[in-house]
Amino acid sequence: MTATLAILRREFLSYFFSPLAYIVAAAFLLLTGFFWYLETSWLANPQIAPQLNPVSHTLFSGVLYIFTLLIPAITMRLISEELRSGSIELLMTAPVREGSVVLGKFLAALGFFASLLVPTLAYVMFARQYATPAPPDMGPIWAGYVGFLLVGGMLLSIGVFVSAFCKNQIVAYIFTAALVLLFQLIPTFTRVTTESDTWLYKAIAAVADHINMNAHFQDIGRGILDLRHILFYLSFTALFLFGATLTLSVRKSR
Amino acid sequence: MPSETPATAAAAPPAPPKAAGGFGAGVRLASGLNVALLFAFAAAAVVFLNAIVAKRYMRFDWTSGGVFGLSPKTKSFLGKVTKPIKLVVLYPPAGQGGPSSDVHDLVREYELASPHVSFEALDPDRNPKRAEEIIRSYNLNPEEIRTGVIVDHLGKSKWVGHSKIFEQDFSGGFQGGGAQTKFKGEDQLTSAIVSLAEGKTPKAGFLKGHGEKDPNGGGEEGCAGAKEALRRDNYEVEAVELKGKDSIPAGLDFLVIAGPRGTILPEEVHLVKAHLEGGGKLLVLLDPSWEGRTLETLRWTRTGLEELLQEWGVEIGDDLLLENVQNGPFLSPASRAFPITWRSSSHEITKSLAAFNRLMVADVRSVRYDDKGRGKTTGEAILKTSEGGMKVTDLVGFFGASQDMRRLLQYAETLTPEQHPIGAAVEAIHPASNGEKARLVVIGTSSLVADAGTPKTYELDLFVNAANWLARREALLGISAKDPTRVKFTMTGGQVKLVFWISVVLLPLGAFLLGGVVWLIRRS
Numbered sequence: 001m002t003a004t005l006a007i008l009r010r011e012f013l014s015y016f017f018s019p020l021a022y023i024v025a026a027a028f029l030l031l032t033g034f035f036w037y038l039e040t041s042w043l044a045n046p047q048i049a050p051q052l053n054p055v056s057h058t059l060f061s062g063v064l065y066i067f068t069l070l071i072p073a074i075t076m077r078l079i080s081e082e083l084r085s086g087s088i089e090l091l092m093t094a095p096v097r098e099g100s101v102v103l104g105k106f107l108a109a110l111g112f113f114a115s116l117l118v119p120t121l122a123y124v125m126f127a128r129q130y131a132t133p134a135p136p137d138m139g140p141i142w143a144g145y146v147g148f149l150l151v152g153g154m155l156l157s158i159g160v161f162v163s164a165f166c167k168n169q170i171v172a173y174i175f176t177a178a179l180v181l182l183f184q185l186i187p188t189f190t191r192v193t194t195e196s197d198t199w200l201y202k203a204i205a206a207v208a209d210h211i212n213m214n215a216h217f218q219d220i221g222r223g224i225l226d227l228r229h230i231l232f233y234l235s236f237t238a239l240f241l242f243g244a245t246l247t248l249s250v251r252k253s254r
Numbered sequence: 255m256p257s258e259t260p261a262t263a264a265a266a267p268p269a270p271p272k273a274a275g276g277f278g279a280g281v282r283l284a285s286g287l288n289v290a291l292l293f294a295f296a297a298a299a300v301v302f303l304n305a306i307v308a309k310r311y312m313r314f315d316w317t318s319g320g321v322f323g324l325s326p327k328t329k330s331f332l333g334k335v336t337k338p339i340k341l342v343v344l345y346p347p348a349g350q351g352g353p354s355s356d357v358h359d360l361v362r363e364y365e366l367a368s369p370h371v372s373f374e375a376l377d378p379d380r381n382p383k384r385a386e387e388i389i390r391s392y393n394l395n396p397e398e399i400r401t402g403v404i405v406d407h408l409g410k411s412k413w414v415g416h417s418k419i420f421e422q423d424f425s426g427g428f429q430g431g432g433a434q435t436k437f438k439g440e441d442q443l444t445s446a447i448v449s450l451a452e453g454k455t456p457k458a459g460f461l462k463g464h465g466e467k468d469p470n471g472g473g474e475e476g477c478a479g480a481k482e483a484l485r486r487d488n489y490e491v492e493a494v495e496l497k498g499k500d501s502i503p504a505g506l507d508f509l510v511i512a513g514p515r516g517t518i519l520p521e522e523v524h525l526v527k528a529h530l531e532g533g534g535k536l537l538v539l540l541d542p543s544w545e546g547r548t549l550e551t552l553r554w555t556r557t558g559l560e561e562l563l564q565e566w567g568v569e570i571g572d573d574l575l576l577e578n579v580q581n582g583p584f585l586s587p588a589s590r591a592f593p594i595t596w597r598s599s600s601h602e603i604t605k606s607l608a609a610f611n612r613l614m615v616a617d618v619r620s621v622r623y624d625d626k627g628r629g630k631t632t633g634e635a636i637l638k639t640s641e642g643g644m645k646v647t648d649l650v651g652f653f654g655a656s657q658d659m660r661r662l663l664q665y666a667e668t669l670t671p672e673q674h675p676i677g678a679a680v681e682a683i684h685p686a687s688n689g690e691k692a693r694l695v696v697i698g699t700s701s702l703v704a705d706a707g708t709p710k711t712y713e714l715d716l717f718v719n720a721a722n723w724l725a726r727r728e729a730l731l732g733i734s735a736k737d738p739t740r741v742k743f744t745m746t747g748g749q750v751k752l753v754f755w756i757s758v759v760l761l762p763l764g765a766f767l768l769g770g771v772v773w774l775i776r777r778s
Contacts, residue, residue, distance in 0.1 A: 016772070017772060017776065018772070019769040019770070019772045019773035019776070020769070021769070022765050022766060022768050022769025022770075022772060023766065023769055025765040025769075026762045026763070026765040026766040026769065027762070029761045029762040029765055030758065030762035032757075033756075033757035033758045033761055033762060034757070034758050036753070036757045037753055037754045037757050037758050040743060040745070040750060040753045040757075041750055043742050043743040044742070044743040044744070044745040044749075044750055046742065119761050119765075122756065122757070122761065123757065126753055126756075126757075127743075130743040130744060130745050130749065131742070131743060132742060132743070132744045137317050137318045138318075139315075139316035139317045139318055140316060140317055142316065143316045210304065210308075218355070219359075222317075222322065222355075222359070223315060223316040223317040223321070223322070224313055224314070224315055224316070224317075224322050224359075225313070225314040225316060226311060226312075226313045226314075227307055227311040227312045227313070228304070228307050228308055228311045231303065231304060231307045231311075232304060235300040235303055235304060236300065238300070239296055239297060239300045242293070242296050243293050243296075246289045246292055246293055247289070249289070250285060250286065250289050253285055
């Protein structure tokens with residue numbers, strides 16, 4: 001636990017001493033800010049506003065796709081850099097378990113990701129200030145932030161897993177983005193194919209539907225915290241972190 | 255994010271020496287397989303865990319109004335259900351938010367609340383074969399396959415259409431179908447389930463023999479669409495003949511007299527009267543009616559029901575109502591099809607259509623409720639024309655002028671536009687009824703249910719609402735509609751610009767500048 005905390009602290013602080021972390025933050029805020037500005041101008045338009053969804057949907061729509069681009073940038077360095085520089089050998093020979101290394105790095109990335117979300121609370125303040133006839137329901141908005149942390153956690157764990165494989169950070173970025181995109185695109189299988197009664201189709205469709213990352217988030221963004229959705233994100237997060245730990249243990253054994 | 259030191263092969267430490275010989279490679283292979291197996295087991299555990307929780311899970315609704323939960327009434331009723339209930343959702347797959355999501359989410363709550371409730375989400379684009387089966391099995395119109403929910407219970411079914419599930423606001427025009435203002439899905443679905451689970455199928459009888467609209471016919475004289483609308487609402491429909499009978503057939507929940515053209519014999523009217531006085535229910539759709547081979551001999555005719563209706567406080571006008579449009583009355587003597595802008599009341603029959611105040615009807619006459627202070631009945635006008643309604647009472651003058659547009663417009667100038675009542679709903683307890691309350695609905699046109707003319711949607715909804723009121727099936731539960739709490743922003747142009755500057759410029763720029771400062775510090 002001490003080792004995990006030490007790694008977490010070191011990695012978390014290192015984000016804030018890296019200018020590139022600020023570039024990631026700037027890009028994230030630019031994209032979410034632009035989305036928010038578009039939604040604001042629509043909600044301020046009396047012709048369009050009645051047709052729109054509740055403000056919590058509006059606030060969160062599109063953000064998941066921004067994660068696809070930015071989360072790999074947060075994680076690509078985590079283990080790849082250690083592999084590239086060789087410092088992983090030191091880490092592996094230190095009295096630290098692989099699980100602690102992975103968990104510490106993951107929590108640091110999650111902490112940095114959470115800090116990226118803090119400035120977006122400004123959007124919530126705007127919504128409370130200008131919404132009529134009453135302020136928006138805050139329940140779905142807070143649920144949405146919980147959802148962000150769950151989705152972010154899962155995507156970061158994918159990044160940590162891929163990073164444990166790749167020495168090259170660019171390769172880690174591309175593979176992570178591809179895997180994240182896969183979690184978003186596989187579910188479209190059930191949208192673009194014609195339904196069939198075969199057991200194989202049904203099995204594939206059931207799996208594809210269940211791993212629909214965006215659909216799980218959709219409920220949360222509406223203010224429903226469902227055990228299935230929470231478990232989906234947490235279990236896949238744990239799976240990918242376990243995969244990263246296994247990968248490191250294989251490297252150590254070699 | 256990329257490291258700041260360039261990743262070059264030269265900078266990398268020397269690779270560890272490869273294991274020599276086949277034994278090392280074997281160990282590595284075994285180790286790799288071992289890890290792969292472990293990961294596969296972990297993945298299987300994740301799948302297993304998710305599969306278990308998919309069946310048994312909890313949901314926490316964080317919305318302030320509990321928008322997504324079911325009411326205690328519904329939960330209590332579903333708790334008593336012991337036979338299978340199937341809900342077929344005809345909305346396309348839910349996107350993010352929107353009406354389709356509202357319905358899909360609601361139906362999922364029903365499935366969660368009872369092990370006997372299942373649902374099928376039909377996507378007609380991806381499964382056209384199944385869509386055809388559904389259309390055939392439940393006698394839907396092809397356009398209805400995309401909006402509505404079918405409730406199926408032991409072979410009996412009810413179709414709950416979009417206009418029942420959502421209240422819509424067409425004040426901004428008809429493009430886009432109107433904005434959803436209230437979500438009444440739970441009230442409607444639970445009512446449908448309760449009515450099916452009751453086990454009783456209400457029966458409607460359509461009077462025949464006087465040129466009425468025929469529920470079994472089509473074309474000009476038919477009202478098969480109305481019959482189908484009732485059947486989808488779990489009614490049985492039969493044609494009824496009164497000539498030579500002693501009473502209205504037993505077992506009828508209400509009698510419909512839809513646009514009689516000939517005279518109803520006094521003995522038949524007597525049976526209808528006895529039916530009402532015994533606490534029966536009656537729906538009368540009366541068109542304006544006249545006869546005469548030449549202009550000079552034109553005169554209003556009566557069906558024989560008018561006196562009876564008057565006893566119940568309903569006065570039928572000898573008139574023809576026209577709608578005043580921008581450049582004078584909308585007149586088409588050849589077809590006599592006049593659009594009427596309806597002003598609905600808050601009555602159970604019309605309140606779900608209150609926002610949709612334009613129905614296409616033809617041949618409308620005035621129907622006024624006036625008990626004349628006798629206190630024998632209670633009733634109200636349920637439908638009115640717009641303020642631009644114009645009443646023609648002078649048949650000779652109207653049809654004489656209608657041959658020539660200039661004369662017609664001159665004639666129209668003699669009419670005073672005002673709002674005219676065209677429908678009434680009445681209740682009363684007759685001394686002979688053993689306390690059973692009679693109900694009567696009279697509407698001044700039968701074109702609502704006619705198969706001829708423009709396709710009917712909301713017109714048939716109005717008809718079915720009237721049937722439900724007569725059969726006492728209106729608002730079976732009275733579960734409150736849910737407000738989707740759609741909000742808008744009230745902002746000036748300057749405030750929108752402020753949001754732009756803060757969200758799109760200042761916040762990202764702040765992060766970027768901070769990164770620049772960190773870079774400068776590290777460099778120095």
